[in-house]
Amino acid sequence: xxxxxxRGLEFSQLLVEVFRVNGLLLAAGDELAAPAGxxxxxxxxxxxxxxxxxxxxxxARTMGLTRQAVRQTATSLVRDGMIxxxxxPHDRRAKLLALPPRGRSALRRVERRQxxxxxxxxxxxxLAELRAVTGTLRDLGDLLEDR
Amino acid sequence: xxxxxxRGLEFSQLLVEVFRVNGLLLAAGDELAAPAGxxxxxxxxxxxxxxxxxxxxxxARTMGLTRQAVRQTATSLVRDGMIxxxxxPHDRRAKLLALPPRGRSALRRVERRQxxxxxxxxxxxxLAELRAVTGTLRDLGDLLEDR
DNA sequence: GGCAGATTGACAAGTACCTGTCAAAATCGC
DNA sequence: GCGATTTTGACAGGTACTTGTCAATCTGCC
Numbered sequence: 344x345x346x347x348x349x350r351g352l353e354f355s356q357l358l359v360e361v362f363r364v365n366g367l368l369l370a371a372g373d374e375l376a377a378p379a380g381x382x383x384x385x386x387x388x389x390x391x392x393x394x395x396x397x398x399x400x401x402x403a404r405t406m407g408l409t410r411q412a413v414r415q416t417a418t419s420l421v422r423d424g425m426i427x428x429x430x431x432p433h434d435r436r437a438k439l440l441a442l443p444p445r446g447r448s449a450l451r452r453v454e455r456r457q458x459x460x461x462x463x464x465x466x467x468x469x470l471a472e473l474r475a476v477t478g479t480l481r482d483l484g485d486l487l488e489d490r
Numbered sequence: 491x492x493x494x495x496x497r498g499l500e501f502s503q504l505l506v507e508v509f510r511v512n513g514l515l516l517a518a519g520d521e522l523a524a525p526a527g528x529x530x531x532x533x534x535x536x537x538x539x540x541x542x543x544x545x546x547x548x549x550a551r552t553m554g555l556t557r558q559a560v561r562q563t564a565t566s567l568v569r570d571g572m573i574x575x576x577x578x579p580h581d582r583r584a585k586l587l588a589l590p591p592r593g594r595s596a597l598r599r600v601e602r603r604q605x606x607x608x609x610x611x612x613x614x615x616x617l618a619e620l621r622a623v624t625g626t627l628r629d630l631g632d633l634l635e636d637r
Numbered sequence: 638g639g640c641a642g643a644t645t646g647a648c649a650a651g652t653a654c655c656t657g658t659c660a661a662a663a664t665c666g667c
Numbered sequence: 668g669c670g671a672t673t674t675t676g677a678c679a680g681g682t683a684c685t686t687g688t689c690a691a692t693c694t695g696c697c
Contacts, residue, residue: 350612351605353620358515358608360627365512366554367634368505384683400645407513412684414646419682436645436692458498461505465497467633472626473500479615479623480507486614487514531653547675559654561676566652583662583675 361480375456379449380423388416389425389442389450396429396439425449508627522603526596527570535563536572536589536597543576543586572596 372383381389391402403413417440420426425446428438442450465473519530528536538549550560564587567573572593575585589597612620 348609348612350615350617350620351608353617353624354608354612354615357620357624357627360624360631361508361512361515363554364627364631364634365508367631368508371634371637382682398645408683409685410644410646411648411686415683434645434693438646461498461501462495464630464633465495465501468497468501468626468630470497470500472622473497473504475619476623476626477500477504477507479619480504480511483611483615484507484511484514486611487511487518490518529652545675555653556655557674557676558656558678562653581663581675585676 371460372457375460376453378456379452381425381449381453384416385420385425386450386453388413388420388440389446390454392426392440392442393447393450396441398431398434398437398439400437402440420446518607519604522607523600525603526599528572528596528600531563532567532572533597533600535560535567535587536593537601539573539587539589540594540597543588545578545581545584545586547584549587567593 369383372386376382376386379386387406388402391397391405397405399413399417400410402417403410406413417426421428424443426440427443429441431437431439516530519533523529523533526533534553535549538544538552544552546560546564547557549564550557553560564573568575571590573587574590576588578584578586
């Protein structure tokens, strides 16, 4: 009925696994971030801002999201005191997002937990396998981007 | 600062690739489904119902989502005539979702496009690589599920 | 200096998920 | 058969994204 080749079928199974692992990783990220009062999305924004004060548009470009998405997350972070707006001497429109102590310590807390989590999981998979799967996924990503 | 081992670092790169490929696959799915007036989510629901009339709760279990998510999608599909509710002789609460001709033809159209797309992409990656990456991802998924 | 075009943050509305809650209906235990 | 438990659809509200639009501001060109 759906005339899939052997490869097409194998490929379909890969899709399912990517979706599944993606969902599990997101859930794991939220779990790691929760004790610090964060979520995956909020944590990622803090991570970018940690590299230096940035505008909403800059963070969006770094994360591969739209300005609108970052703005929403940033607004909620400001509301919770995890992030502050600073005036930007170079652009009157685009205020800079910066990390106050409260945001910095929340970020550090999640980073510690994440490092331990990553090490634990990585220890259960051989380095060769890890590299192989990353490489293949990167190729697949490039293929998908080309179209 | 973040005390990641070599493996932990390699693992972090894998995370990034999984997120990237996931996003690209979702976008590709929406593109495949759009000409038939569908989205990835709507298409998936039609795909499940194609196997036989099912209740919202059954579809949710099959897709690994909550009933609430499926209900939302199903409601919009009913609004567009892609799906119809049938009375369920076995349960007065849970009506059955069924595929009228309009939904069936939309589904077939997407399936044809999807099969061609999957074959094209799969042809560019060796079968061995495809199997290896699927296997490793499955192991990783199992690992993540265990915690 | 001044104007065209690009960039930016804000706002609105939509999609796709989630958790929590509720009442109705089905199922299970006795 | 009857009461306790489970399942179900519906509703409310929240998160994390998207596209489209707008006015303010910045930038590049002449």
